[in-house]
Amino acid sequence: MSISAILFLLVFAAAVWWFTRNVRKVRRNILLGRDLQRTDRPAERWALMTKVALGQSKMVVRPVAGLLHIVVYAGFIIINIEVLEIIIDGIFGTHRAFSFLGGLYSLLIGSFEILALLTWLACAIFLIRRFVLRIKRFWSREMTAWPRTDAGVILSIEILLMTAFLLMNAADHTLQSMGAEHYVQAGAFPVSAVLAGFFGFGTMDASTLIGIERFCWWFHIIGILGFLNYLPYSKHFHILLAFPNVWYSKLQPKTQMSDMPRVAAEVKSMVDPSIPPPPPPAEPEPGMPPEHFGAKDVFDLTWKSLMDAYTCTECGRCTSVCPANLTGKLLSPRKIVMDTRDRLEEVGRVIDKKGKWEDDGKDLFSRISEEELWACTTCNACTQACPVNIDPVEIILDMRRFLVMEQSKPSPSLNAMFTTIENNGAAWAFGPDKRMEWMKE
């Protein structure tokens, strides 16, 4: 086995090991959430995932961003076939291991090149939209230094990867036509042939070209493995979680709120003493916080809300249609989801460091204010707009439940509404005897 093959194997193994380690952490963090059954109606779930995640159906609601995104998405998926070949070549020291496919191979490489060029262009347009045109939803309050940097890094890496891929092919193509040893005649190079001409590759000697080809090959594959390992730290993790996140979507009507079976059972037993009260909640596992009514911290949200948080790619479509945000209120559904992820990762770091959870004196309310929570109209414009079916309303309502049921802290005037419902069975201060007065007028 050659030194370069051993080197490649080491790099590859290290990348896979580190990525697996981080994905397991993400999984562990998501499972800190409350239990929730989301495996009913599997046929419907597969269909939804095919349409929304695979088929990008909600992306194209905004045609410009949607179509550009489909280019990058298709580029990403299809060029991964090329990565498979790169891995095989890296391990076995072959060159273009799939070239035996002949005409089909030319077709594949040719279309990869065109996609790579389109992806390059789409990423460049994305960068311009974000940093030159400064489209509003990329510059709102929650888009602080890191989210903005993260977006820039992702797009730049993709541009560099595509550049390396095309330059590698350009050098390879030139070497092939020079009849260089090891560089078998294979593939079609509609884009890189032009690049080779542009950069004057034809005038270079073979050793320079081999240098360029090898450098780009290593840059491309190390870049991809590095990018893979960047995902768990980044909003770009959506490329993986989008699929399960859509599969586990809420299938009930959007405005149907989640049940609280324990509260229902307690109220039943209160009203009818012949019904025994529900058994007390199970003791939390040692060191874990007790169960709350509603959500104080990430442990009280469902695991789906936590998966939502890791799936969010911060596109801001939710916030751009939120009636509260549109009218200048503090609430931004994207911020709610980003704060949830930040808090969850903070909790994860405590567990990493101490080996178990230890109260750090913080919770979701350290990041999300009551003012934000009370501004929501539950209109579900955000859940409708989200291309990967994230549900910020669920988090908001779970946190409201905690504020009211454990802290008796509703938005001030809501207490009056509670009181009149309790006293009159009506949301306004009229007794039951007034219910039919509309007839008299």
Add this chain to the structure above:
Amino acid sequence: MPQPLQVKTMADYTASGETPEVLFWIGCMGSFDDRARKITKAFVRILNKANVKFAVLGQEEGCTGDPARRAGNEFLFQMQALQNITILNGYGVKRIVTACPHCFNTVKNEYPVLGGQYEVMHHTQFINALIKEGRIKVEGGSFKGKRITFHDPCYLGRGNGEYEAPREVLLKLDAALVEMKRSKEKGLCCGAGGAQMWKEAEKGDKEVNVERTEEAVGTGAKIIAAGCPFCNTMLTDGVKAVGEEGKVVVKDIAELIAEAGEL
């Protein structure tokens, strides 16, 4: 001179040993709010005209618990739900129609798991069915050719996927239905949902209802059609806020149908 309203309670029906074909769930707003009471009466006139044997609960109706639940008070919601379900099941109610999308959503989606299973319809769905079955005839009347825009209630549209029934009914008025840019799935909220109706808005630079009313008025329609008493109030206030009072009116679909038929 309009006909006097014919309304019987569930208790009346039970006493006479009869079963109504549907229960009209009026809701707190339809019972107590001056503006929403007009919607209640308009819908009753339609039901009377179509000879629908319907009942109301009268004094036995209570808040569904929607605002309490959305304001985080699950105990209060459960209390209301339990009381209402006990009464509804006690009368053996099977079908319910309501003019409030919030009551509609709660009874239809949130009561079943608590033991209350009914066929629940929004009044625009019910009116649409009456028209299709030929139980009422609708002609444009004074609305013929008028520009009307429809504001989708979140709890009917995005919440429960019903965008067409209200529009189908409106088209029966031979009116020119003009859509706002933000309509159907993209409809903008009036600002009242999620218990906002009972509190001041948080600090911002605009009221949600004004934002929405501007859009509705911008279509050039002089009639804004609504399908929810909350939206109706918010948009009526919005019309005043944008200085269009007297020029633009907000009407529930039931009111438009009743007026067109001079009921």
